[in-house]
Amino acid sequence: MDRVDGVVIGAGVVGLAVAKTLLEAAPSDQREWLVLESADAIGTGTSSRNSEVIHAGIYYTPGSLKAQLCVRGRDLLYRYAQTRGIGHQRCGKLIVATQDAQRPSLQAIAEKARANGVDDLVWLEREQAQALEPELACVAALHSPSTGIIDSHALMLSLLGDVEQAGGLLAVQSAVASAVCTPEGIVLQMADGSELLARQVINAAGLSAPALARAFQGLDARQVPRAWYAKGNYFTLSGAAPFSRLIYPVPQAAGLGVHLTLDLGGQAKFGPDVQWVEAADDLVVSSAHEADFYREVRQYWPGLPEGALQPGYAGIRPKISGPNEPAADFVIQGPSVHGVPGLVNLFGIESPGLTSCLAIGEAALVALRA
Numbered sequence: 576m577d578r579v580d581g582v583v584i585g586a587g588v589v590g591l592a593v594a595k596t597l598l599e600a601a602p603s604d605q606r607e608w609l610v611l612e613s614a615d616a617i618g619t620g621t622s623s624r625n626s627e628v629i630h631a632g633i634y635y636t637p638g639s640l641k642a643q644l645c646v647r648g649r650d651l652l653y654r655y656a657q658t659r660g661i662g663h664q665r666c667g668k669l670i671v672a673t674q675d676a677q678r679p680s681l682q683a684i685a686e687k688a689r690a691n692g693v694d695d696l697v698w699l700e701r702e703q704a705q706a707l708e709p710e711l712a713c714v715a716a717l718h719s720p721s722t723g724i725i726d727s728h729a730l731m732l733s734l735l736g737d738v739e740q741a742g743g744l745l746a747v748q749s750a751v752a753s754a755v756c757t758p759e760g761i762v763l764q765m766a767d768g769s770e771l772l773a774r775q776v777i778n779a780a781g782l783s784a785p786a787l788a789r790a791f792q793g794l795d796a797r798q799v800p801r802a803w804y805a806k807g808n809y810f811t812l813s814g815a816a817p818f819s820r821l822i823y824p825v826p827q828a829a830g831l832g833v834h835l836t837l838d839l840g841g842q843a844k845f846g847p848d849v850q851w852v853e854a855a856d857d858l859v860v861s862s863a864h865e866a867d868f869y870r871e872v873r874q875y876w877p878g879l880p881e882g883a884l885q886p887g888y889a890g891i892r893p894k895i896s897g898p899n900e901p902a903a904d905f906v907i908q909g910p911s912v913h914g915v916p917g918l919v920n921l922f923g924i925e926s927p928g929l930t931s932c933l934a935i936g937e938a939a940l941v942a943l944r945a
Contacts, residue, residue: 580605581775582763584751584787586612587622588727588932589924590779591734596936597777597943598741606742609773610735613750613766613783618731621781622929624858624890626809626836626847629653629663629723630927633670634826637690640905640938645927646692648934649721652730655933659733662726662839668821669704671713673874677825678715684825685717695720710817712877722821726839727929734932751780756793756915775917777939781924782855782893788920798913800895800906800922807847808860809887810868814880816843822875831926833871844887845872851898852891860886895923907935909942919943 580601583594594610601608614620632646656663672681688696697718699707704716735745750766754776763771780787785802788794816837824832833848845868865884872879896903906922913920919942924935 576762576770576772578760578772579607579609580773581608581777582771582773583608583610583777583779585779585781585784586610586617586735586745586747587620587779587781588618588731588734589622589781589921589928589935590777591617591731591738592932592936593777593779593921593939594743595734595737595741596933596940597775598738598743600940608738608743609771610738610743610745611749611751612745612747615747617735617745617747618728621890621893622727622731624888625727625926625929626834626844627724627727627838627929628821628836629725630930631688631719631721632691632693632927633684633688633696633719634831635687635691635927636904637687640907641927641931642691644905644931644934644938647937648927648931651933652725652930653723656725656730661729661733663723664839665721665723666820666837667718667720668722668823669699669708669711669713670717670719670823670825671704671711671875672715672825673713675714680825681715681717693719693721708818708820708822710876710878711822712875724821724837724839725929751787753790754792756791756918761791761915761917773917775943776919777943778918778920779924782891784893784920784922785895788922791915791918794913794915794918798908799920800903801897803894803897804852804855804857805892805894806850806852806857806889807892808850808864808889809844809846810860810865810884811887812843812845813883813885816841817878818843824871824875833868835872835876845884846887847890855891858889858891860889862886892925893923894925905931905935907938907942909945911942911945917943
């Protein structure tokens, strides 16, 4: 049986960022690490099916991991992207109230942001917001200059380069079926029948993380949360967008509302909505949602032309809280919690996981050593 110093399961943006952080912190003689990916390429799951937004850290419960790691991760990510020449833009966004009844909610968002250390939000009245974005319909808005966008694939390629530069290796089409926690380390039982002994294992399997953790013999199943799948559909805009900033409505119960985001080429897309589904591979965008998107978008962009929306793509949020439940925080679960030496589980790493990826790497290192 082969033996390695460590394994990160999952080569999405979070898994790659964790692997980079742990490898760079490891002694030079303990850098035999593998990143195991069940698919045939990196980042084919949630990491490639999101809005590619660098969040400022506005919405999350003060003191939560989401709040702390988003603000820390935002700063790390901007610095990393600048240093490595990764395409990104600090374009800013407007969070808009489209009716006076939403003003208190907008004010509450501003107060929560300040509690999280986000101190650059600017309150705008209708005329001020429309001076920035003439096509926008609102009664008031919050301007977040720290929000941005990033080329997530270029980010993942850069992180993978760092992993390999530090001595790590990527193995694709390498699904982990189960594991046995032993005093010598964690024996990973691969889907192809082979076994691998690792002193340290990070479960960064995203949507599959809870199911995989339940297949770890020696880990108390009571430590593993239930997985919930919240599908987010996206529609793309045909033609040029009249906005230069991202536009977000006041958030909905399980998401941030159907918002407008831009890619680095200026192409606009709308989404995601929230659709609870039973399977993590339910990724078809149905035209049945089209009328809902037109209705939601026209609340803040009444000039959206008929026929301008086209079905785009869908992603699944790896949630660990279900419908009508308060949104769960990130779970970064190390030996001090579950009692298994060398194991860290990452559960519920939904948005702002992309923004937080480098900070999650730091937190995983702390959890591993605790």
